[in-house]
Amino acid sequence: MxxxxxxxxxxxxxxxxxxxxxxxxxxxxxxxxxxxxxxxxxxxxxxxxxxxxxxxxxxxxxxxxxxxxxxxxxxxxxxxxxxxxxxxxxxxxxxxxxxxxxxxxxxxxxxxxxxxxxxxxxxxxxxxxxxxxxxxxxxxxxxxxxxxxxxxxxxxxxxxxxxxxxxxxxxxxxxxxxxxxxxxxxxxxxxxxxxxxxxxxxxxxxxxxxxxIDLSVFKPSPSNFRKRYNLENKFIILGVANKWEKRKGFEYFIELSKLIEPDETIVMVGLSKSALKQLPKNIIGITRTNNVQELAEIYTSADVFFNPTLEDNFPTTNLEALACGTPVITFNTGGSIETIDDTTGFIVEKGDLEQAIKTIRKIKTEGKEKYSESCIKRANKYYNxxxxxxxxxxxxxxxxxxxxxxxxx
Incomplete structure (x- = not known):
């Protein structure tokens, strides 16, 4: 043809x-x-x-x-x-x-x-x-x-x-x-x-x-990311976007940073230089990267992937996190909720940070390992x-x- x-x-x-x-x-x-x-x-x-x-x-x-x-x-x-x-x-x-x-x-x-x-x-x-x-x-x-x-x-x-x-x-x-x-x-x-x-x-x-997504790249990928950013004893809450803006939930991460504990930190990937200047001290900002291997390493290093998107079709960031063994928390928005099930992540109501932080703490208490195998299996079964x-x-x-x-x- x-x-x-x-x-x-x-x-x-x-x-x-x-x-x-x-x-x-x-x-x-x-x-x-x-x-x-x-x-x-x-x-x-x-x-x-x-x-x-x-x-x-x-x-x-x-x-x-x-x-x-x-x-x-x-x-x-x-x-x-x-x-x-x-x-x-x-x-x-x-x-x-x-x-x-x-x-x-x-x-x-x-x-x-x-x-x-x-x-x-x-x-x-x-x-x-x-x-x-x-x-x-x-x-x-x-x-x-x-x-x-x-x-x-x-x-x-x-x-x-x-x-x-x-x-x-x-x-x-x-x-x-x-x-x-x-x-x-x-x-x-x-x-x-x-x-x-x-x-x-x-x-x-x-x-x-x-x-x-490319499962030959997005898979559990050990690295020195935690050591490089002095996060070896931290619980990492990760956010990734191609372009951070209101509808992608940028402001919710700023608000979330006021609720996290000293042993917790937020990492945001895909930020512009102007957005980096707006971050509080307990958020580590990383500019947009086209290095997908580096991105897979960051997903793997995180304990939970938080996607507070306010409108989305079927976000590949959720899929990439799952493939790297990281559970996903998403707002109840569009097709984002279709990317996970009850063994791979959680859905919270749009804008409800109180529910989001409770869910983050649940994963923190139970350990990422409880979800990782199911996350990887789901990505391999549905999103190759x-x-x-x-x-x-x-x-x-x-x-x-x-x-x-x-x-x-």
Missing amino acids: KALQINTVCGTGSTGRIASDIHKMLIEQGHESVVAYGRGTAYNCDNTIKIGNNLDFYIHALKTRILDEHGFGSKNATRKFIERVKNYNPDIIHLHNVHGYYINIDLLFNFLKEYNKPIIWTLHSCWAFTGHCSHFDYANCYKWETHCQKCPQKTSFPKSIFIDNSYNNFEKKKKLFTGLDKLTLVTPSEWLAKLVKRSFLKDYTVKVINNG KNNKFQEYIELYEERMNEFNVSNQI
């Missing part, structure tokens, strides 16, 4: 790594594969198409900031890209994030309707069925179930400074994203799948394929990325057979 994936980035970030890993698996199985991306540099992928350039990106971002028309810039870049797609003539197209200031969804989806080949679209957020935002939990806004307007998150990603165009965006998305006869939606969590069925995308088939990406390839073949698309190697 000839497969084409489209995403904001390639080989970096969670969605970019998913795209490049699926690409690698397709090539290994004798198929043809191309990944198209719009931003940055492609990594770990030997056959790519770059959509647009830096100028296209900045103009698209400016249009979003001023007019709140995210997804409706990059016209020339998208026209040129569509010509390259026609020349490649893929049997199946897999969309990931089509937001991110790089592609024109009007041109893209009208082309896809004409192209009439099987389309897989993995929704990594809620952006596809809202008039503006990528997540609505933090604002507790459910206007998308009927019709978006007067968006309470206008200034959140994709940020608009002046105009609220959420009503028109909702109308346009609904028209563009519906009516594709051969579209199948994929969500990483049951939570998001249920939301899709309450949105204007409800008539599409939705398949759940959980995110996966090779198994998850094979599910995608099997879905490609299933849909191609269903729509009688030739599948030749």
Whole structure:
């Protein structure tokens, strides 16, 4: 088969790594594969198409900031890209994030309707069925179930400074994203799948394929981390995020630091330099690291992983902690609660730090070892990325057979 994936980035970030890993698996199985991306540099992928350039990106971002028309810039870049797609003539197209200031969804989806080949679209957020935002939990806004307007998150990603165009965006998305006869939606969590069925995308088939992680890297990994940071006799509460912000629970760690005992410490990974300056003395801050081996060592060194996220789809940080043998405590948010069971972690109500600290002390009293084996088993059984990406390839073949698309190697 000839497969084409489209995403904001390639080989970096969670969605970019998913795209490049699926690409690698397709090539290994004798198929043809191309990944198209719009931003940055492609990594770990030997056959790519770059959509647009830096100028296209900045103009698209400016249009979003001023007019709140995210997804409706990059016209020339998208026209040129569509010509390259026609020349490649893929049997199946897999969309990931089509937001991110790089592609024109009007041109893209009208082309896809004409192209009439099987389309897989993995929704990594809620952006596809809202008039503006990528997540609505933090604002507790459910206007998308009927019709978006007067968006309470206008200034959140994709940020608009002046105009609220959420009503028109909702109308346009609904028209563009519906009516594709051969579209199948994929969500990483049951939570998001249920939301899709309450949105204007409800008539599409939705398949759940959980995110996966590299278990050859994320596994119990002894190191000198505790000695290096003088934590040899400390109970470590770990937090990890790609970007720390309010919705990821940054402020809850600051509040938690006021409740911990002298023999306990908090380690936060993924902090910016400005965030590091805000930390109290009993929080050890570590900037973002692309060294996954180092990250596995930190997960292994921790006694508990705390994820006070306020909105999330299916966080891979939970999976990485489990694979390293560390139990997880998460707020009752989105698909985060689907990553654990009662032998591998605990769910506490959103914002309830009193319950969180009691749960942390429970793990402290019982010992991490009580949970570690179950954590590792769960990660190996459900979250091996090779198994998850094979599910995608099997879905490609299933849909191609269903729509009688030739599948030749």
